[in-house]
Amino acid sequence: MVYRGRLGRGCAECRARKTRCDQARPACGQCKRADRKCTGYQDVASLRVVDQTRDVHIRASKASSGGLSASSRVSHSSPSDGVDFGKPYSQAKRSAGAIVQFSQSSTLASPAYHATIVAANLFFERYVSVWLAHSKNELDFVAPLYIQAKADSMLSNVVTALGLASLSTQQGDRTLAVIAGEKYSKSLCQVQKSLQDPRLAQTDETVATVILLGLYELVDSGGNSKDGQRLLLHLTGAVQLMQLRGKEAILGVEHHMMYQRVASQIELCCLHERQRIPTALLKLEKPLRSRFHAEEVMTADLMYIAARLCEVLTSTRVVDPAAILMNIDCLVAIEGDLNIWFNRRSPRFHAERLPLRNPGEKFLEHKDVYQNDIGASVMNRYRCIRIAANEEIVRLLEMEFELTSTRDNAQRLNHALACILAVSEDIAYSLPYFFGDDSGLRYPTVHASEGRPLMYSGLSCLMPIYLASNPERVSNDMFRWTMRHLEIIAYDIGIPQARSLLAERLAFKPEWPICNNSSKLTAHPVQNI
Template sequence: MVYYGALSKGCELCRRRKIKCDERKPSCLKCEALNRSCPGYRDLTAISFRDESSRVIRKNCRRGTPRSTIGGGGGGGRGEKTACTPSLSISTEDLAAGFFFTKYNIYNGPYFSSISRDWLREVYVKDPTCDVLRTAIEAVGLAGLSNTLYAPHLAARAQDRYGKALAGLDGALQDPCIATRDTTLMAVILLGLFEVVASDAGDESRYWIAHAAGAMALLQLRGPEQFARPRGGQLYVFTRSQILSACMLQKLPVPPALVNITYEFETSTLRQLWKDSNLATPGSISEICFRLVNLRAVIADNSFDNPAAIRARAFSIEADLEDWKASAGIMWKYDELYAPDSTNSTMFMGKHHRYANPWIARAWLNFRVLRITVNQVIIENAVKLEFANEIVSRARHLVRELSAEICISVSSFDETPHLLHVIQPLFLVAKEPLNPASMRSFTVEQLYRIHKSTGVRRAGSLAELAARFL
């Protein structure tokens, strides 16, 4: 297969008219404005990656040059059948990078950022000095390709690139100037992603968490100066998400260092600029998330054995999440549409959401996960007071309602790298016994589909685990 670069994601009509498409699904706004039926979108994966094996083999046969297969035992004589099998040793890494940019490049920057959308691609293509980041990109891409194509030899090469990236990163961290570069922090983030792509659920935890801890140390080293420029703020947001996910997984409190860094970010000129532009919400959902993570941590270690107090703190978090939702500006609103006759397998109950862009869709996805989690705490720690039954009934209703919204939102992420962010929320819905069997079956199907289309092993292993809850 050969990667043919970035292609237009617009619908068929917009591409024919050579105009920018808003890429809304199932139909774009430009087609609606013309009162025309949107012809839909092409499969970019099938176009971006084309099987050129036959052409390469014919080319090598004409040259009469013996080749060996990757991971094979070496080339045979000119008369053997293996003589015309092309070696991928030269182009495999480029192929892996292409797969990465097609499937995993969720790091193009929030929609309110002025950062070039092709920053990572530009670094990979144009900056040979960023060897650690380039190697990390190839490692993640190779891991995904090996899982998609069921190719053990590519998995071995992925592990090799991963090891080289780790070694290069260790050297980079010895130099304070290199350690604080954006490319160094980005490499750490991608090595964490490698664990998610390459490992089964649970197997990657200690390594992924170690990468999150390393990213935390780099945030501290970078200091408040990182918020003097948009990319610094962008990388902080990515790193914060990884660290909080690690805390949630281990049920550990938020590191004090992250609290301090977050305060510097929230009081920075950059953050205020995003607020003033009405592109970032006035309230900070990260601060609410911190409180929820800490609450789960004290519950887990039994250091706060007071159900009434736990419920009070959970109610406070729930109320603040309601306030965050109410404070979201008009640009953060979304529509829920109904298409009962649609054959789209990613739609839940024939419904789908329409968001302005993937970043807003992700924000609402995070909101739903937080609210489900806090209501689970309320249910689990219900105190039998006068209104306890009413409170628990409301919490159960919210869990089911928000779970359905997560399922409905799946189609908004489909065929984009942001589909990676749906994996953990789907598993949350799948293992919730309050949700109906049809909803949980839908989540299992989607996790299997994501595993097949993206090569992320964690999605497949979580699907198998979630199937046990059915």
Template structure:
């Protein structure tokens, strides 16, 4: 018997209409007024208690059935886990969300076929059982991306817990002379840096990313030439060196002589395609040292800086003139008649054409080339313009007649426009929209890309640099912001949202490196401290 609280004694009609019943006999006033038959009143004492034996029995049965289903689900999960342990790609997944996080990383970054295999070494490094730094780091990346996509603070908290675990395991490994040289330790550092890209919300995130990249650089030097003698070590080295060199360029740090030596050794190994990429890296190393010399005051005279920048640009021209067929791409024109369909295309393609590449790796390498050369031409255009404006101060010292510097600046700006157009033309391919997708879709949905989230991940910095150039019109900036937002929200990469904010505010990319700045996570994404 269960106490039910004080019930209403009114008639049925008054109770159903929430009317005050005066309970007069033989009929209440409300029913008389409505000319309705009054049903009479209830026994309040009997209603104070209710026999719920049958309800209790039914509830107990439901609990029993639910418990049985839970046991069955647990049994099925255990069986699935055992099958995973016995497979070559085994993982220790304890909950469905762990499974989803791991699948997200596999499906979006460890790709097969023509896509890229950019992080394929991660799969080889996962232990068959037990906790590890690289397993926790992979979970952290997957959970962070899913948290951003689903706007789920609870997932972000779980991601940060896995990140903390991975960081603790990694620090422990770094204190051991043998473990610090293991591929799994370097792989964990790579994923820890990737986590900062997923969760980027300002200069603090970028500083942590830089710390991971610089730490990876120290590990690479510690591992020495031995790492280049096996395919996995070589793959990890090639993956990391671009991040290290890029960080050096933006921070004005020289690339160490030993890392430069390792880059040279790597360029003499493997196929013509990878050797070609390594030669590009060697040029990037040279440019990073040039940037450091300018920042440190080793190069101060405008004509000396201009001469050095032109020399790097000549190296890049020679490199691009010998592109193997692997890097060739097809240019597809876009009809620009002023009809409704073309207005739709304008949202997908910026300009009058887009590119189709052999695979994502080729597109990524060529965008790295375009981005690097754009930065080189920042120096060329800037210092050519400075010499032209202050030519009376440099008579007798300049390389060219002073009236030639205005022409050089104009040529440099035209080259930069061409490089910007190339990056914009690569966007549909990076995000998986080519052919009919371009002709028929009102927009690109990055979630449908055959390249997974890797296509968007690799596009963020080149697209940002293209939109941030002084020679880029406002329409290009708006178009880039649109795609930064799509990459960020649909692929779970917060750095894309941070870049979008910088473009909206007209702030240079160095803002994230040089100032204390926090960027909102986005209109729909609460911070990790928010309640569920």
């Protein structure tokens, strides 16, 4: 059964206007204020099973009429290719690839076509989890746009590519990876074509596709040093497309989510690469700020603090001894602003600390439970920024001690180290929310995430876990706990970047090899293709 969209609980009037429905009875508050008739609420349970045989046949016929040849050579984008909005997309370079056979006479019987259907479902299960009532994450914008997209559109192709990439990792089937690469390349070419038309370049589908193309670079790459640069190139391109739309860049809920996704990924990418946050993103935020709700204003404030930190990190790549104290003062001011931000954070970003199941077997006895995935992700972004700021304070202070042979700022150093440890522990407390209570065990016995989208969880926690697992800052028990989760992301979920980060951290503890044991994170096994 292919995806039919989010099963909304709001009234028909609010869903048609894409406004948030408070679901009050007998009539919602929005309809009362607008003085319109509220027709009530749909039965969500009755919509979970829908006969889609006719729709599948229609999509199949469209796909077959698109000119699939009996055998077509797979094309891939070169690692150096990306979204360059100074000029249209450069043509995707052809590489020697496997030949994938397609049947023109019987599209439904084609394993490749069947794989694309399974892949689309897998994408929504692992990234968006639209079936869950509590689901709310930055990738939810894909759902309403995918419903409207054509069978062979740029958005449909990149969604299929992401699903096939996950399916390839899950089943260890390189053939699926080849098909995923073909779908990615086709979507990239379609975006190139749409950029030639200013009207098409500004559509929701184009912006969403560019964001997902960047996501594909993360989940289907070799984990090399250029991955972050390619991702940043795609994300910056998405920002520039949003700029073309002006104040209309954010009108509906899906636009807010697209903006938040781009902003959060650029923030973490620049932090990791020690690069400045693009001015295009900062300029885009200012005219849109009036459309933000309270939590989005807070995340925008956090982004500006991160931008200041990235300025310092960029300038201290090569340390000027004469500027060490000045940079330390800047970092201390940033640390103070982060503390103020934390104390003023929205109640929706608060977490409830609850006991873990079987706490005696784990590093922690409690876990933090958040209201939704966005709140949990924002708080971990804040923790990443705070750890990075304090790590830089420690680095510069140690250089200052070596240069002056004095320890005048020893108290400041101790404060930074204590802050790193405390914030790292908060990240550890957040991991059961994303991966489940049993995920830190060597041999988990139950499904870990209780239906939470695993790929989204892995991407959201990758950088926080890495920063919170410095073996020089945390205890051995906490190091084991974080490394186990990093291993889950690397091998069970299948994000290549996690493997290099895992190897980097374990290099400090060569006596602690971690075996790759299946964590049983997949709720419902996907049938073999």
